[in-house]
Amino acid sequence: MTTMLKKALIRAGNFCFRKGGAKHAEAQYRRILVFCRQAIGDVIMAIPSFEALRNAHPEAHITFYTMEWNRGIAGLIGVFDEVKLLDNETVMHKSVTGLLRFVSMVRKERFDAVVTLDSFMFPLYFYLAGIPVRIGYEYDREGFALTRKIRISSRNYQVDNFLSLVELAGASSLKRNLHLSLPSHKETMEEIESLLPRGDTVPVIAVVAGGGSNPGGRNAAKNWSTEGFARVIAKLMEEHDASVLLCGKGEEDAGIAESVISMAGLASGPNCEGRIINLVDRTSLRQAAALFQRCDVVITNDTSLMHLAAAVGAPTVSIFGPTDPANLAPRGSRHRAIAASIPCAPCYDRKGYRSCGTACMREISWESVYREAVFLLEAGQKERRREENAHSR
Numbered sequence: 001m002t003t004m005l006k007k008a009l010i011r012a013g014n015f016c017f018r019k020g021g022a023k024h025a026e027a028q029y030r031r032i033l034v035f036c037r038q039a040i041g042d043v044i045m046a047i048p049s050f051e052a053l054r055n056a057h058p059e060a061h062i063t064f065y066t067m068e069w070n071r072g073i074a075g076l077i078g079v080f081d082e083v084k085l086l087d088n089e090t091v092m093h094k095s096v097t098g099l100l101r102f103v104s105m106v107r108k109e110r111f112d113a114v115v116t117l118d119s120f121m122f123p124l125y126f127y128l129a130g131i132p133v134r135i136g137y138e139y140d141r142e143g144f145a146l147t148r149k150i151r152i153s154s155r156n157y158q159v160d161n162f163l164s165l166v167e168l169a170g171a172s173s174l175k176r177n178l179h180l181s182l183p184s185h186k187e188t189m190e191e192i193e194s195l196l197p198r199g200d201t202v203p204v205i206a207v208v209a210g211g212g213s214n215p216g217g218r219n220a221a222k223n224w225s226t227e228g229f230a231r232v233i234a235k236l237m238e239e240h241d242a243s244v245l246l247c248g249k250g251e252e253d254a255g256i257a258e259s260v261i262s263m264a265g266l267a268s269g270p271n272c273e274g275r276i277i278n279l280v281d282r283t284s285l286r287q288a289a290a291l292f293q294r295c296d297v298v299i300t301n302d303t304s305l306m307h308l309a310a311a312v313g314a315p316t317v318s319i320f321g322p323t324d325p326a327n328l329a330p331r332g333s334r335h336r337a338i339a340a341s342i343p344c345a346p347c348y349d350r351k352g353y354r355s356c357g358t359a360c361m362r363e364i365s366w367e368s369v370y371r372e373a374v375f376l377l378e379a380g381q382k383e384r385r386r387e388e389n390a391h392s393r
Contacts, residue, residue: 003314015142029112032062032169036070036117037091040285041328042158043073044311046117048175049162053115054079056171065107066092072285073308076180095119103129109312117162119143120339135168152206155326172321177332180311182289192290195279197243203296203377205236207246207315208267209260210280211251211303222302224319224361224369227258230263231366232299232373236262237275240377245295247288247305248280297376299369302328310335317369321360334379336372340364 034050035041043066043142054062064080074083091096106129113133114126123134123145137150143149148168163173196205197356209229211222236242244264246257257280264276280344283291288305289312292298298309300316306318310330318329322341324346329337339345340360 002055006068021132027168028112029057029060029133031109031111032057032111033065033106033109033111033114033126034059034062034117035065035114035122035126036065037086037122038117039068040073041307042117043070043077044180044304044307045158045178045328046162047077047180047311048159048168049166049171049175050079051175052163052173053166053169054171055173056166063111065106069225073216076182076286076289078181078183091122094273099125106131113169117168118167120326133169135165137165148323149258154324157331158327159331178311178330179313180289180308182293182312183288188286188290191287192294193288195245195274195282195291196294197277200283203236203240203242203380204245205373206247206292206295206300206309207231208234208247208298208300208303208305210248210250210256211301211305220252221322221358221361223358224301224321224364225254226259228366228369229267229299230260230365232370233260233264233276235366235370236373240374242275244276245291246276246278247283250281254280268364296374296380299373303362306330315380317372317376319361319364319369320346321358321364322346334376336376338364338372 007345032053034053036046060082063078063082063084064074064077065084065086066074068085071085074080074085084350086102089095090102091099093099103125103319106126114131116134116136118121119139119142120139120179121144123136126375127145133148134146136143136146138151139151150168151165152164159176159178163176180384209223209226213266226239233244237244248254248257257278261276261278279291285308289308292309292314293312295314297317298311298314300304300306300319302318302320302323306316307330309316313334315334316330316336318325318335318337320329320337322345323336325339329335340363341362345360
């Protein structure tokens, strides 16, 4: 869609809805739609808001409409009564027929309210589908068909942004940290044990050297250098006797993992033998989550696996260049974010990245990443010693 056409649609929408939506009193809604087209990382960061919505409306039937690519994470969130997976043709403006089918499908559900994590045309589609309460974000005057809307800042932590949104649906929560409870699954645990290093090797470090892929495109500018990851891995094996699990998904991540293994081997020599396990494309999302729970530290680019690791309680070292750690980096003492310090970073916004290449990521040294990983390793060791002492009393 061209910029001129989008601006014209926004002007027309604001003119048609210039009197604002009808006012609706607070209610215990019977049927609520939660709509999200975003990628896995956004869904993970929205989990506290989903839980707050469920707690505020315990008797409501809550349906989650999301994309097929979110199947894995949607299956791990236990607050929805129903999950419906959508394809690109239906809701990515690939087909007018698909969008008409979408509006018809939503209308048949007779929802009382919708909480949408997507702006622009979707509030209008929900208006056409007859949903009386439409809650969402106001971006650049795009929220003309919303009945309740809120402006947010990309400088705010995204978890807080999502929680602010569901407050418009009468939901509030003091729990502002990511947390994903994995259901007990014996087969998954057995599969994870088979992937971990044999014996009592400590520590175990997971590394996500790839990522940067979102539906519809790849954002390789978010990826730190393979050489940097290789140097950190080699040093951790040499100084801390670490075993390393390389995680990721897809052909490009597989290529990155092979390069990291090769470079780490050159840097560490015999120390590398059997100490790096390549798990790219060998785990489901559920298995990756369980795996991260067993790791001492996860070193990662800004990617969905970063959010997954944080959500299951793994300490993380996250690396940021064009994207903003204030908005996306995991919070708390168990997480360390490293950001580029050049003036143009972060540069990512709704329009994408600047065309300066990866200068921000090249500015981040491997020594700084290594130091933060060691900090978390030592903090974890101290915590384990305290727990052992407490149990021995």
